[in-house]
Amino acid sequence: MTDEATPASQSPARRLKRCPEPLVEHYDAAILDLDGVVYVGDTAVDGVAQVLATARQRDVTIAFVTNNASRTPESIAAALTGLGVQAEPDDVVTSAQAAARAVADRVPPGSPVLVIGAEGLLSAVRQTGLVPVDSSDADPVAVVQGFGPDVGWQQLTEGAVAIRQGAIWVASNTDLTLPTARGPAPGNGAFVNALAAAVGTRPAVVAGKPHRPLFDETIRRTGSRLPLVVGDRLDTDIEGAVNCGADSLLVLTGVTDVPSLLKAAPGQRPSYVAWTLAGLVSAHEVPSRSGADWRLGSWVGSVIGGRLQVSGPPQAEPDDALRLATTAAWDWSDDNSGDDLRLDDVLTLFGQLGLLREEGVPHARR
Numbered sequence: 001m002t003d004e005a006t007p008a009s010q011s012p013a014r015r016l017k018r019c020p021e022p023l024v025e026h027y028d029a030a031i032l033d034l035d036g037v038v039y040v041g042d043t044a045v046d047g048v049a050q051v052l053a054t055a056r057q058r059d060v061t062i063a064f065v066t067n068n069a070s071r072t073p074e075s076i077a078a079a080l081t082g083l084g085v086q087a088e089p090d091d092v093v094t095s096a097q098a099a100a101r102a103v104a105d106r107v108p109p110g111s112p113v114l115v116i117g118a119e120g121l122l123s124a125v126r127q128t129g130l131v132p133v134d135s136s137d138a139d140p141v142a143v144v145q146g147f148g149p150d151v152g153w154q155q156l157t158e159g160a161v162a163i164r165q166g167a168i169w170v171a172s173n174t175d176l177t178l179p180t181a182r183g184p185a186p187g188n189g190a191f192v193n194a195l196a197a198a199v200g201t202r203p204a205v206v207a208g209k210p211h212r213p214l215f216d217e218t219i220r221r222t223g224s225r226l227p228l229v230v231g232d233r234l235d236t237d238i239e240g241a242v243n244c245g246a247d248s249l250l251v252l253t254g255v256t257d258v259p260s261l262l263k264a265a266p267g268q269r270p271s272y273v274a275w276t277l278a279g280l281v282s283a284h285e286v287p288s289r290s291g292a293d294w295r296l297g298s299w300v301g302s303v304i305g306g307r308l309q310v311s312g313p314p315q316a317e318p319d320d321a322l323r324l325a326t327t328a329a330w331d332w333s334d335d336n337s338g339d340d341l342r343l344d345d346v347l348t349l350f351g352q353l354g355l356l357r358e359e360g361v362p363h364a365r366r
Helices: 048-057 073-082 095-105 117-126 155-165 188-199 213-221 234-244 260-261 277-281 318-335 343-351
Strands: 029-032 060-064 092-094 112-116 132-133 140-144 167-172 227-231 247-251 271-276 288-290 293-296 299-304 307-311
Touching: 029 213, 048 060, 048 277, 060 073, 060 260, 073 092, 073 271, 092 095, 095 117, 095 140, 095 167, 095 213, 112 117, 112 155, 117 307, 140 155, 140 188, 155 188, 167 188, 213 227, 213 234, 227 234, 227 277, 227 293, 234 247, 247 277, 260 307, 260 318, 260 343, 271 277, 271 318, 277 343, 299 318, 307 318
Parallel strands: 029 060, 029 227, 060 092, 112 132, 112 140, 140 167, 227 247, 247 271
Antiparallel strands: 288 293, 293 299, 299 307
16 A cells, blocks of 8 residues: 555646555545446446455445435445445445434434434434434424425424524535436425525534535544545535545546536546546556646647647547546646636547447446
């Protein structure tokens, strides 16, 4: 194991990091998002089970971390196992657990807490030694709110009354939408906004990504000293890692597409990038610059007239092409604030290499 992963430049906001050994030999824990990283919809991403088995063989602790507060760790672990991904309940950390911890840290043991949400949140509150209630008449000292398919007007009204009476308000997360088979549906953030409109204030604590509590809860449970956050979203997984000062790996098997990565703001830039989770068991080299050109492996790239161009042989390592494109794009964007980088050429190349499906979104493939 190396003593330190090496930045590719003096300005980490402008560059990817270099790790000359596989990431699983440098970090002691992988904090993995679920949808878009481990599975897409109801199907495991190709090769994930093998990658995670390799990581465990290298003594890397695997933590499956989710903003979903409705399900229990037991149900999530069972679902992962059903997809062929080894998982135990103790491997799962949810925003419900982080939210319950945030409440328990602020109120006496055994306190009544009004729960707006589903079984995952109820279970987490009980496990912290607090008493879930469903009415403001029980004089709750806190309101903890998470998504549940049956959350409605009655629960929100009880929450509003309790908050106006002085109860601490903690939200599991503020994701405005959640994915369904029929498209995006209202997420917990939409219900938080409805409650906020009624009480004229916002939650005192938001537990889920990109905020710290869920990451802190994960570190508390894993005991990790050098974790790596792995995700597919810039605005939750990667921004959360940046907020916590943790390194991160962005994989392009979920929400983030190539244009979003190449135009990412400094506060949402990952430490490492890879097309798939196979990047967890790979070394990560970074491009070097010679004049206007960037080079990595067999790939060469540059920005000419505001147009990003990358070239190399079809058999060359595709992750190197992605890292080169990312580095060149970030470097140019930081020096040309307000100008729009044109990506047509590089998207055409990635499409020709079979790395993209429609609209520039990566294939979930190995």
